[in-house]
Amino acid sequence: MRNKGCGYGMAVTASHNPASYNGIKVFTEGGRDAAAEITDSLQQEINALTDADVRSVPTHEVRTHRLVTVQTSMNWYIDAILDQLDVDTIRHQHLRIVLDPMFGVSQTCLQTILMTARCDVEVIHSRHDALFGGRMPSPQMETLHELRRAVLEQGADIGMATDGDADRLGIFDDRGNYLSANQLMVLLYEYLLTGKGWSGDVVRNLATTHLLDRVAAAHGQQCHEVPVGFKHISAKMTETGAVIGGESSGGLTVRGHIAGKDGVYAGSLLVEMLAHSGRKLSELWDEVVERYGRLEMVETAWEFTPARRAELMATLFDRRELPGFDVEVEHTSYLDGVKVFLADGGWLVARFSGTEPVLRIFAERETEEQARATVDRMVEFQGLVD
Template sequence: MQPVKFGTGGWREIIADGFTRYNVRRIAQALADRMRDEDVVGEGVVVGYDRRFLSGEAAWWAVEVLIGNNIPVTVVDKPVPTPMIMWTVRNKNTPYGLCVTASHNPALYNGIKLFTRGGRDADVAVTDSFTEQVNGLSGDDVRAVEPEEARASDLVTVQTSINWYLDSIIDELDMETIRHRHLHIVLDPMFGVAQTSLQTILLTARCQVDVINERHDPLFGGRVPSPTEGTLESLKHAVVERGADLGIATDGDADRLGIIDDTGRFLHPNEILVLLYHYLLTKKGWQGPAVRNMSTTHLLDRVARAHGQECHEVPVGFKHISAKMTETDAVIGGESSGGLTVRGHLPGKDGIYAGSLLVEMVAASEKPLSVIYQDLVDEYGRLVMLERSYTMTAKRRAELEQRIFVDHDLPEFPVEVDRISWSDGGKVYFAGDGWVTIRFSGTEPVLRVFCEMPDEEQAQAIIDQIAATYGLE
């Protein structure tokens, strides 16, 4: 029996290996037991799912168990963005919510994200204890009803509308300004769940919207459903060929964002985060700090300092960002992988809202997106981040964990080291502008290296040295 492990972005496993009906049912039973222990059974659970293979079926596997434990369930019974499930948890004030998704992982994965009251990603204390609860259960401990009984149960509320979620975003936007710019936007949902949500919002704002890669394809067109520079070639070409103002892409469950500007250039999520923070401070008059994780650009710090604000650094995992935002009343929080949120919206990343807010920024600026970004660079300077991922076996991982994170065996870097942090993997801060992080992914069997320096040559030299030191390929 393969143990279940909830990481920084929930539980994710290869379909038919770790992601099985047996494990999904154990997770649902553990949640039911937890709710009984907390005396919140009557407050119910929200369950949703994305477009991945077996997502809809797995959602109902979980419902069958929850109903077997007499827990009311609201099932959003259509593929929807993960942030919509988070919004529903908050709107209905349920203590927990589940979404069947593996987010941006490759197509052979599926998984479950766990949310707590307020629509928050479950924090480490919850996921650690929950993991222990799940792995303490066997199949004999699961109490479930038959599928037909679950679907007919009075404890089940089936919801198919997403309009409440969309209206909440529309209410937060300056729709009047967007309407009068008549922007032309190409949308790439990457075969995921974003099309209906983003297209509805943008068409309501009188934008011209072209959509590519919209069909239901559990293999995601043969790509990893993550909006990176390497996966958005078709969107780049579409923006340039159609003379669009920008292109918007979202990952498989629509909580992460990728942007192509009017010239066909990919805007790194770091750049999007800094642009939106600058926009909220300078154009909308907001005040407050920013929050980023340890592998996200320090250019955000420059913008914060220039406006008398602070930028807080937290470990990887959006739960840490949302918690710090609440603590500090931050304006914005985000990560270099494409997730961000803004004060007053969800306490979790939302690619639908972030993309819509970026459209508002372009409309209000009355400049092409490429010019808006160049203006930012002219004011605050440029930092270049490179990132690499190295897949490895469990044995190789154990070797490197000992060598790097226990023995602290680091390369001799060609630049002066200011300090080193081991709070979440390892982060080396160089004197002046520059840093590098080394950490294992919480959702995939890979070692991730992020390096940000004043120019690409310096960043590449640091990454090459790390790869050579540890024999990474």
């Protein structure tokens, strides 16, 4: 969009969901996710259409139709990323990388970028498949067993996976440890500030790690919290000039690149960070923990009937009833769902998903056991288990 000077763009994709979730993503100038007022307006117009209003073009005529221009070259996109990377530093580290596109679209671009930087790249699940090999194309630990095995068998420096439309990233380090999106955000923010010498704030949604707050404070910067939805991250980054913004579900963006999620660029920048350090990825994370401490997040999702949803809405948001916790509640926020801030720095979020019929409950505490116990208190209080 930026290269072509387009005001809008659309992608037909299921993203990190099953193929049956296929839908349309709308983007505005700069690659930013369209704001709700734009998508709501489009939805209203679409809902008002009748069969007679819809015109189509035969498949064999599409390429020659006067309203259609076919763009197949990816060179401008690849070059835009290479221009922002320290390619020379990467070249001299001879990194060994295993790449898993998860049957999606990232291989052509990401493999080309990494091989241009003289990385040794092994690709698995490279075949394009609209059904994603019958699996969920979400780069999470549970879906990436083959990638982890390949990293360990080949002694790779890093294992890298992208979701179906390549806007989310999943990573395994040299020890075969899965690094969550929260950890990647912290590592990249620290690298941008210390390794590249940038200065600026960070933006996260309300269900993303507060370790980012600690990194920002240590460098005299600020961490801005926004509702779930990448459009909020993009808008706050534009407002504040933040250097990086992202979410625990796996999407992030960096100042100077597009204003939307891009797993290809994020993965490339992570490789630059690794090469610049001359260290193992596992060692870099150990250093982060030593410097800023450790926070662990637990996330659960609960399905419900329409009647049960109404009950949960009444309890959580009309009456604003909450359980007791093992530490004092500092304050609560209803910016997006409900977020409970605990006196020891931990937190809990309960919110209805905007894409699936589930109630998501997140908690972050110093240990996984504490985080899970915090989630369990909310689950039991709401009667979500028998």
